[in-house]
Amino acid sequence: MIPRSLTITAFFFIPLLLLASQETKENADFKLAVNLHNDKLYDLALEQFRQFVSTYPNTQQGMEARFYLGLSQLKLLKFDDARLSFQNFALAFSDHPKAPEAWWNVAEAYIAMNNAREAGLAFERLKTFHPKSKIAPQALLKASEYFEKGGDRENAKKALRNLVQDYASSDVILQARLKLGRMYFEENQFELARIEARKAADGSKEANAKAEALIAMSEALVRLGRLEEAQSSLNDVIKNFRSTPGYHAALFLLGTLQKESGSLDGAMNAWKIIAQDTVQASSEIRQGALIAIGDAYALSGDAAKALAHYEKAVRFDGARRGETLLKAGAMAEKVQAPAKASEFFKQALEDSSGSVNRRLAQLGGIRSFVASKNYAEAMKLVSTFRTQFPSVPEIPRILLEAARVCGEELNDHRRQVELLEVLMREYPSTSLIDDALFAHAGALRQAGSPELALLSYENLVQQFPASEHSTQARESIEAIKTYELKDKEGGLEKLALLIGDVIAGQPKGDLAFRLGEISFNDLKDFDRSADQFHSALQLGLKIEKQAAALYYQAKSNDYLHRKGPTADGAKQSPFARRAIALYDSLLKRFPISEFSEEATIAQLKLRFKLAGTILDARQINAAFLKDHSNIRRMDLIFFEAACAYQELKAFEDAVSIYRSILQNYRQSAAAPDALIRLSDALFALGENDTAAVVLQDFLTRYPNHSSSARAAWTLAQYYAERGNVSRAIPLYQTIEQKYFYTSFASDLDRARGDAYSRAGEPEKSVRSFKAYLSHLGNDVSESVETPRELLFKLAAGQEKAGNRSEAKRLYVAYLWRDTTTERAGQAYYALASIARAESMIALAAKYLERAGKFALGSTDQFNKASLEAAELFYGNEDYANALTRFSEVAQKAKGDSLQQYVQSRIIVCYFRLNNTKEGDARAASFVRTFPGVARYAAEFDYERGMYFLRSGDAAKAKAFFDNILQQYSTTALVPQAIYGNARLAELAGETQEALRLYASIVQRFPTDKIAPRAQLSLGNLHYNQEQWEAAARQYRALLDDEQRAPDLVQYAMNNLILAYKELSMFDGALELTRKYVERFPNDPELINKRIDIGVLFQKLGYYDQSVLHLQHLLESSDADLEGEIRYYIGEAHFYKGEYQQAILEFLKVPYLVVKKSKVDWTATSYYMAGQAYEKMSKFEQAITMYKQIIARPGIDATFKTGAQREIDRVTELVKSGREKRVKWDSGGLAVARVDPAGHTDLRYPLTLGKERSLIFIDLLP
Incomplete structure (x- = not known):
């Protein structure tokens, strides 16, 4: 009998043995599969893993085997199978440590299958399912890359935004920000691009990355027109990052910036540093610098130097070599080196990089081969061009x-x-x-x-x-x-007959006449015909044929004259004179023959052609009219006379005869020519209006004349010059449609542009000039450049149309080509006006300074640009520079009134620079030189008073202000003196007196320039007295009449927004804040207004809109503001009652915000998270939040004390089992108002001071 204990032991031991046996086999099978995989026997490993998964589906190693199954499939290039294996693994075992890696491999499989978008989605799912994975940030970066490759830019940006928001401390955050910024830049969202680059620069500790970010930020700033900021960033890189690749990139961009501001010399200096650095600069950037220098020389007209730099640039291989070969070829053409040009174009055509514009290369090759007389190659290229570009307009x-x-x-x-x-x-x-x-x-x-x-x-x-x-x-x-057109056969037949008549003994005169006819009519041998007709007359020609002989002899000489120079170059005037003599002989001997009229007209034409002076022409005409008054074709005679007068510039005589023809011979064949020539003569006489009427009549009567297109063009230009586009444009359209084949048609767009410009229609003018430029390149007979005159006109049109950025670009492009003519001065002046309109005062002053170097007429003539530059510095309170400029103007200023003004500004500058000694001395001299000019004497006293006000000597300041009121009470300085006394009262705390004085200025002097400032000060005093409605009235009054003081509009609008908030007029505050954002996009504090919009949405109960608005700001704002924005997002959820979401948002402040701002939002965020937990009756969690305030280092002690009070309160609350709201004092974290129902309305403690801040404006320099 087996003992019971042994039976029990066996019962348990046998299954354990079986289990151990199974585990041993499982381990062996798994190890075998893994070893096969590691030994790269992927097909065997694949089969082993499949069997393993089938045998051990639910074990830990069975799960692992599924992962290895996918790896083996990847290695065997079975990408779709691998994708499915990894995807199933990731979904079935989402908690497995390798689940994130499985999603990564799903993406890799899609990449191998060239499915970029699905790869992006797979990378994105890694973050979705495993947001805490270490590889989640890299996965989002990869997702962005493959979304972009798949053409899904929106999802690419979304992935990057998720990365920068959720993984702010990731090691790929800077790379992500730079990439996001690049995408924004490519979409022309330059402000967003700048912000991302700025965040990357602020967060980078590595030199290369920081330099790259600063350069990216500079590029965005350039496109935003903030050139000074861009230059500052680039100089930072150049100064502090010389050992990084960014150093040369910054130099290159700085050169581009200098070029775009009109300074080619400054640009070339930067580029030359790069070009000459053969040690550190990469070949790519050196090539770029050489190309840029070549471009600069090309624009300035120095083709030889441009060619030299292009030749250096083509020695570098790279993506831009083909482009450079084209430019080198064009410059070689400019310097008359066609053989060199053809070689460059040939090399460009042989370039295999795919970057060469083959159309331009072939066109250049055709031109240069023709110019170098290599016609065979040129014709080959023509054939190639026709084959490759059959539809191009060239x-x-x-x-x-x-x-x-x-x-x-x-x-x-x-x-x-x-x-x-x-x-x-x-x-x-x-x-x-x-x-x-x-x-x-x-x-x-x-x-x-x-x-x-x-x-x-x-x-x-x-x-x-x-x-x-x-x-x-x-x-x-x-x-x-x-x-x-010779009839040689007919002539030979006639000669054969003539020979027979010679043999028959016919009269020699007749024979010579007939031989002359054959030479004249059939053989066109006018030398011989003239001789034969002469011989016929000498040999006794019958009387009835003598008139014909004389006529044809004259006509032969006439034709010989018309034929032009003989082989030895002698002029044919002897033929003309011989013809005239023969015509005269014919008319004397046979005055009424059948040839008389033709002879008369012919000899008159010849006489007029030989006339050398107006007197000769008049004598010829008078003699002719005396001897031949009964000619049937007098219209032709008169026409020839008028033409002769016109050729000799006797326009009055020509006009008189043309009018006679048109009045007396309306049906004459000469009438059309007479009419058009009449208009030409009238224009020559300056009778343009009459000439235009004649042209209109001509076009109506003769639309198909050889001069019709010219007439239409001339008439259109006449109307265009007078700004009458309604008459000019239809004529241009007539040329375009009816006379498209004339040269006038090629210049129509330019003419339209001029016409619209003169008529004050800049948009249409710009459109026409652009159309002209687009067609200009179709001329392949030469390498065409944009005419600089056209650039100036385009710039002026864009400026008038309000397109400042484009106008700036075009004016600068003009200045690349011209820095010496008066028009260059006009371009600088226009750039100064644009810069001034954009509040870029320093840049405007620089442009005005350059414009001041161009004389308006003679070299000693006064230039208004110099004065405006001085006034610009003066208005911008840069009195040192203003003083220098006014001093320069004073040396050239003519006239007492201008000298008084300029000298007075110099004196005021000295006072405002606190140099009262020089100011007093000059003021005394000024009063002696210009006695009786009380206005300036009063102003000097005012400046003395302001000096003492700034110095804190109120008594002396008031003495000078009172002196103005007493001694100069009739001058315009009285309101300013009252303003000075008001400021003194305000500073002395005499509020009621200050209010009285400010109000007196507004009431007594409403049109004075100081009145708006007084009104603003009045509003500020009311605001400080918490008289919100009174303050708002003053601010609104300023905004209702903005033209009174445009420079104060921004301040008045800002302060009215604050007043509206205090009055709880949140809808008005919201509307005005939105207007502020639109009106002042360059305000450096604008982001605070954008945040205020989100807060005002909350005040109005629009919590969802607030969240959306603030989240959008979060994507585009600087890191400095991230904490504040996230806090307000949390607040929106809190007031909506979404306490759990509010807690999540509040806690993002301490956990996600990396960069600390001036205001630490951490304590407030913990406090509000605690409040939200209290709302949810989760008191222990609330206490935890308050404890975080105490535990966190760096939080102000006041806040820690307040947090401890909160802990005590909630602890007591938990003990007592009832809620209680406590009103904190102003020293706590929040200021709360408890309503009768026991609800707490939290205010905004950390922004209250900011919201109440006012911008005070006074005249203190």
Whole structure:
């Protein structure tokens, strides 16, 4: 029998043996799988882990095996399987230590599958499910990276915002802030970018990171227009971080900043430091500096130095090499080095980085190859360009240029014709269509096809009558018909017949006449025809043919004259004189022949062409009218006379004859030309209004004349110069639509811009100038730059349109190109006006100082900019600089009144600089020099009184103020003297007297410049007396008439907001605070107003809006304010009754706020958390919160004492079992008001002083 004890032992021992056996096997199997994985036998490990999971699904190692299963799948590139394994692991075993890592691996699997957005979501889930994981901050950073790669910028920013809010002490916080700032910057949210960079800079202890943050902040400040702050940050980097990469980056940005402020020299000095640092500066930033220096030289017009720096820059490989090659090529063109330019463009086209603008490179290559006479390469590039860029607007001009090269340089007229026909066929609406048709006709003519050329010329005249080529086309038509269209076959037949008649013995005179006809009509040999007709007359030509012989002999000489210079360069005036003599002979011998009228007109034309003076022309005209008064075509005679007078600048004579033609020969063929030439003559005489009427009549009657486009343009310019855009714009539209092929059409946008500018429509002016610039680059015949005159006009337009930032950019761009002309002075003056409007006084003064160096006329003429610079310093209370500037102005000022004003300002400056000795001496001299000028004498006494007021000598100050009231009671200084006495009374504590004096100024002198200041002081006194309504009335009065004192509006609005709060007019305070934020965006304390908006929402019961508003501020505010904002968010939840959420928000202040601010919100936050616990009847937790105030180091002892009282109160409350609210005194953490129902209305203890703060304005310099 087995003992009972042994049976029991066996009963327990056998299962233990079985369990031990199972654990041994499980460990062995798991170890095997892990070893297979570690030995990189991933396929075997995968199978082993699968079996293990199946065998031991619920053990600890079974869970671990699931994780390893995913790792093995990752190694085997089975990314989707791995993703699923890790995701299941993370969801099934969320408490497992490797669950966060599993989510990370899910994200890595998505990355491997190129699914960036899902990767971002996976990283984000790591933080969602495991917010306390050490890798949660890195996961959010990764989430942002992959959201951005997936095109989801909003979620990318959200991830970064979560990181900076929830993990303020993470080691990736600075990296996150910089990245968030970069994203804000890219979205043009420059203020938010600045704030993030500022937080990164404040929180960074590592030099490289701090320098990077300061540079990022500077970039944002530049875009915000806060140039002085940006320069200060950059100088901080340059001075304190020389050993970091940020040093050179700061120098580079500083150069850019100098450039954008108009100082190219300052910019180049900064960039040269980088370019010359071959030890520490990276090749990338050195290349950037060299490019920037080259750009600066290019803008200033020094192409040679620009090219030299670009050549240095292209020696560096990098992303900007292709860009630099293009710039080097353009500068090589400027310095007339086409071979070098073509090499740069060729290298740019060979660049494989993908950063080269191939269109610009090919255009530059075409230009430079043509200029260097490498026509074969140029034509190859033209073909390539047409293939790669078939639709760009430059194609027509390229084809035209290629055709020109074929014709003029390669003498390949057939290819020239082909290219021109392609242009005309494929681009029939191009503005170059008439140029192409004219060139086509010329090419055919050169190729020996005058008949086809004639057709092209005729098509040009017919289809494009207003073309600039139409006159030359008509001349070419006449020339072809006259000289080139020869009937050689017909002429040979006639010569054969003539030979037969010679053999038959026909009269020699007739034979010579017939030979002259053949030479004249068929062979176009006018030398021979002239000789033959002369011979015919000498050989006894029959009388009935002599008139014809004389006429054709004269006509032959006439044609020889028109043909131009002979081969040896001699002028053809002998032919003209011979023709005139022959015409005269014809008219004397045969006055009524069929040739008489043509001869008369022809010889008159020749006489006028040979006339050298107005007297000659008048004599020719008088003689002609005397001898030929019965000519049938007198209109043509008069027209030729008028044209001759006009050529000789006898405009009155020309006008008289043109008017006669138009009055007496309205149907004449010369009438259209007479009308347009009449307008030209009238403009020449300065009779512009009459000329404009004539032009309008011409356009109405002859819209298809060769001068119609010119007439429309001239008339449009006439109206535009007078600001009459309603008449000018339709004419420009007519040119654009009807005469699009003329050169006037290419300048329309610029003309419209000028017209709108003169008419005071800056927005339309800017729009037109921009359109002109966009089309300017289509001219491929040269490397086009923006005309500096156009930059100035654009800047002026933007300034008038209120676009200050763009106006500044354009004025500065103008000054890069011009620093010497009077217009440069105007640009500096405009920049000063903009800076002054933006309250950038120091910058405005600098610009005015530069503007003052440009004379308005002669070099000794007074320049108002110098005076304004002095007044600007004076108005900004910079009396030392004002004194210097006024002294300079005094040396050039002319006239007693100006000298009195300037000298008086100098004296006042001395007084305000507390140099009373010099001030008194100069004041005495001033009174002697300008006796009887009581106004300035009173002012000097006022300044003496203010000096003693500042010095604390009230008795002497009052003596001077009283002296003004007694001795100078009729001057404008009386209100200021009363103001001085009011200030004395206020400082002496005589409040009622001060109130009386301030009120007397407002009532007696409401229009005086001191009255608004008195009203502000009156309001401040009422405020200090807690007379809120009276104070508010004074502030409102100032705001109701802002123009009285624009400089006081900000202070009045600020103080009225405070008064409204004291009156519990929270809706009015909220509305006014919002207006304040809009009106004064550059107020350095503006964030306090934004916070006040959130607090006022609470006062009005809009708790949700308060939370949303304050959370938005939290994302964009500096670290200094994080504690305050988080506190107010907690308060919003508290007053809404959401006590648990309020506690969470209050506790974020001590636990998440890293940077301590001037006001420590920790004690108040613990206190309010305790109050919330009390509201929830959790008294032990409330006591814990109060104890934290006592335990925390650095909290003021007063608060600790108050906390102990709270602990005692709540302890007693718990003991007594009843609630009790205690009103704290003003020395505690909070000031509470207990209503009859026992509810406590907490006020805002730590901001009460701030809310009550007032900004006092007085005249103390």
